[in-house]
Amino acid sequence: MDAVTKEIFALVSPSLPYVIGVYAALWAGLMIYVGVTLSRLGRLERQLVLVEDALAKQGRTS
Amino acid sequence: MRREDAASFSRRKLTDVDKRRLTYIALAAAGVLTLTGFLLAFFVATPAQTIATLSTGGGRLFGGVFVSHPIDFGQKIFYFHVPVAITSFAVFFFTAYFGARFLITRDPAYDVKARIAAEVTLIFVLLTMLTGDLWTRWAWGVWWVWEPRLTTYFILTLLVVAYFVLRASVDDDERRAVYAAVFGIIAFIDAPISFAITRLVPSELHPVVIGVPGGLDGTQLAAFLIAMFGMLAFGFVIYQLRWREERVKERIEALKSALED
Numbered sequence: 293m294d295a296v297t298k299e300i301f302a303l304v305s306p307s308l309p310y311v312i313g314v315y316a317a318l319w320a321g322l323m324i325y326v327g328v329t330l331s332r333l334g335r336l337e338r339q340l341v342l343v344e345d346a347l348a349k350q351g352r353t354s
Numbered sequence: 355m356r357r358e359d360a361a362s363f364s365r366r367k368l369t370d371v372d373k374r375r376l377t378y379i380a381l382a383a384a385g386v387l388t389l390t391g392f393l394l395a396f397f398v399a400t401p402a403q404t405i406a407t408l409s410t411g412g413g414r415l416f417g418g419v420f421v422s423h424p425i426d427f428g429q430k431i432f433y434f435h436v437p438v439a440i441t442s443f444a445v446f447f448f449t450a451y452f453g454a455r456f457l458i459t460r461d462p463a464y465d466v467k468a469r470i471a472a473e474v475t476l477i478f479v480l481l482t483m484l485t486g487d488l489w490t491r492w493a494w495g496v497w498w499v500w501e502p503r504l505t506t507y508f509i510l511t512l513l514v515v516a517y518f519v520l521r522a523s524v525d526d527d528e529r530r531a532v533y534a535a536v537f538g539i540i541a542f543i544d545a546p547i548s549f550a551i552t553r554l555v556p557s558e559l560h561p562v563v564i565g566v567p568g569g570l571d572g573t574q575l576a577a578f579l580i581a582m583f584g585m586l587a588f589g590f591v592i593y594q595l596r597w598r599e600e601r602v603k604e605r606i607e608a609l610k611s612a613l614e615d
Contacts, residue, residue, distance in 0.1 A: 315392070317484055318434055322588055325477060326381070329595045336602045343609045350613060 377594040384587035388434075391581025395433035399577040431492070433577050435485040437585035439507070442478035443545045445471055445589045446514070450542035453535030465531035468538055470596045472517050474589055479511050503560040506548035513541035 452468035455461070486504070491497050498504065520537055524530035552560045563569040570578060 315434075318438070318481055321477070321481060326588075326592060326595070329592065329599065333595060333599045333602065336599060336606065340602055340606050340609070343606055343613065347609055347613055 373594065374598070377591055377598075380587045380594070381591045384584050384591055387580050387584030387587060388437075389584075391433060391437070391577050391579075391584055394573070394577035394580060395430055399433070399574045400571050401429075429493075431485055431489040433581050434585075435482065435489055436578065437582040438478050438485060439482040440549075440582055441585045441589040442475050442482055442510075443549055444586060445478060445593065446475040446510075446542055446545050448593070449475060449517070449538040453538035456531060456535045462527070462531065465534065466600050467597065468535060469521065470593060470600065472514060472538065473596060474593050476514050476518070477592065478585075478589060479514050482507065483511060501557050501560065502551045502555045503548065503557065506544060506551050510541075510544045510548050513544055517541060 448471035449468045452464045452471060456464035456468060486507075487497055490499065490504075517534065517537055521530055521534050524533055552562050556562070564575070564578075
């Protein structure tokens with residue numbers, strides 16, 4: 293690596309952790325939140341089906 | 355079931371299905387747009403010069419060679435910091451809007467919508483503060499500066515947090531909804547102030563770069579707009595998912611009560 297490239301890399305690389313940190317935090321934060329919300333919603337929708345079934349059975353028996 | 359009821363029920367179900375489909379399309383669009391925007395930001399958008407270069411009008415010596423346009427790599431944060439900030443303003447508008455609709459109609463659904471919009475705002479506010487702080491540290495060498503944009507945005511952050519503190523501190527549902535609606539409307543006033551402060555009070559640290567000569571060029575603007583629409587889509591998706599979650603919860607509770615009766 294020649295002296296110019298070396299110095300440019302030395303100048304740029306200290307900023308890399310910040311830029312990568314921003315990417316990681318932003319994407320991870322958003323994706324985790326969306327993923328958790330989707331999984332919670334799926335669980336609730338399955339629970340809704342169970343309760344609806346239970347109500348339908350109760351309606352048939354009474 | 356009468357024919358009109360059946361038709362109405364079928365219409366309502368169709369709308370729900372459409373909304374669900376729209377949410378998933380928006381989620382895919384959000385992922386693709388933000389990713390494209392960020393890739394464009396790194397590989398296509400014209401690199402920005404350092405503030406020092408712009409202010410001195412000259413370059414720097416690297417290894418004894420004069421480089422007239424040193425690249426400000428940290429400026430790449432702009433392409434996701436500004437979109438999340440704009441999304442936070444946009445979503446917070448809906449807290450105020452649904453708050454106003456609640457005060458007019460007294461329909462509890464609007465209170466829930468306002469609360470969900472505030473939740474989504476909080477997510478984007480926190481992301482803005484996080485990305486902004488990292489940029490501040492890199493570009494200015496400090497973690498915080500009390501300049502107009504940062505100060506007004508910090509106030510906005512406190513107001514969004516205070517919205518939830520207020521909600522948690524009132525037990526009565528009706529009073530909580532009224533107080534939160536009024537607070538949400540008043541708190542939103544800070545959003546346009548924070549958005550426009552850089553134009554009202556020019557600052558070297560937060561220069562106006564959109565719609566001004568010497569601002570963003572074509573490639574930079576394209577990367578920025580694509581990332582911004584992606585973030586707005588993310589805001590929409592999170593809001594829709596949370597709203598659906600609240601509705602399903604409410605329906606489960608109603609059905610459980612019917613079962614117990």
